[in-house]
Every structure is written in structure tokens, then in C-alpha cells.
Amino acid sequence: MEGSKLKVLLVEDNYMNKVLVTEILTLNGYEIVEAKSGIEAIKLIASERPDVVLMDLHLPEMDGITATRIIKADESVKSIPILALTAAASKGEEYDLLNKGFDGYIGKPIEVKKLLETISNSLKDKQQGG
Numbered sequence: 001m002e003g004s005k006l007k008v009l010l011v012e013d014n015y016m017n018k019v020l021v022t023e024i025l026t027l028n029g030y031e032i033v034e035a036k037s038g039i040e041a042i043k044l045i046a047s048e049r050p051d052v053v054l055m056d057l058h059l060p061e062m063d064g065i066t067a068t069r070i071i072k073a074d075e076s077v078k079s080i081p082i083l084a085l086t087a088a089a090s091k092g093e094e095y096d097l098l099n100k101g102f103d104g105y106i107g108k109p110i111e112v113k114k115l116l117e118t119i120s121n122s123l124k125d126k127q128q129g130g
């Protein structure tokens with residue numbers, strides 16, 4: 001059934017990362033919706049209602065941290081998990097991302113196993129935590 005696919009909103013302006021993540025997730029049965037700026041992400045999260053968002057931090061028009069802050073202040077979409085896509089963060093930086101409203105983080109360069117596990121865990125948390 002078409003409707004049973006989990007939907008991922010991928011917010012990424014880097015072409016190669018976008019192609020890579022889209023390919024991995026499509027092969028693993030996810031539906032992908034793409035945004036290339038923070039502003040587009042805010043529009044699409046409301047209209048597409050994804051199950052999870054993958055958010056690059058450095059984006060044109062509006063960065064990923066600002067977009068996440070705005071989304072997490074909106075009652076209608078704040079329960080949707082947002083995972084930061086960022087170049088290998090230190091433990092301190094990782095903790096800082098959680099304080100900024102992100103639900104988790106995926107390091108760049110992207111590792112297939114880590115990407116799939118982090119997405120899957122964020123969806124479990126959502127189901128359990130409500």
C-alpha cells in the first residue's frame with residue numbers, strides 16, 4: 001500500500017548528500033520529500049506531515065538551527081522528530097544540538113548503518129513517547 005510508506009523530509013542543499021541519502025532511504029522503503037532551505041522545510045513540514053525530518057545545518061535563506069527552533073515552537077508539528085545532519089560533531093556539540101531542539105544527530109560523511117538506525121530509533125521514540 002502506497003500510504004504505508006514512512007515519509008522523510010530531507011532538508012539538504014548539497015547535491016551529493018541529497019542524492020546519497022535519497023538513494024539509501026528509497027532502497028529501504030522510505031518515501032522522500034526534499035527541501036533545500038530552512039524556509040522551504042517549514043512550509044513542507046506543515047503540508048506534507050513527514051514522519052521524520054533530516055535537517056542539514058548550513059542552508060541558504062534560513063539555517064537548519066533556526067528552522068528547527070521555529071518548528072519546535074509550533075504545537076501542530078513539534079512532535080515530528082528532527083535529526084541534524086552535520087559534519088562529525090564532538091560530544092559537546094552533539095549535546096548542544098539536543099538543547100536546540102533536535103531529537104538526534106547523524107554525522108557526515110553519512111554512514112548507511114548509522115543513518116538507518118538513527119531514523120528507526122527516532123520513530124520508535126515517537127511511538128512510545130507520543
Ligand code: MN
Pocket residue numbers: 012013014056057058059
Ligand atoms: Mn548545506
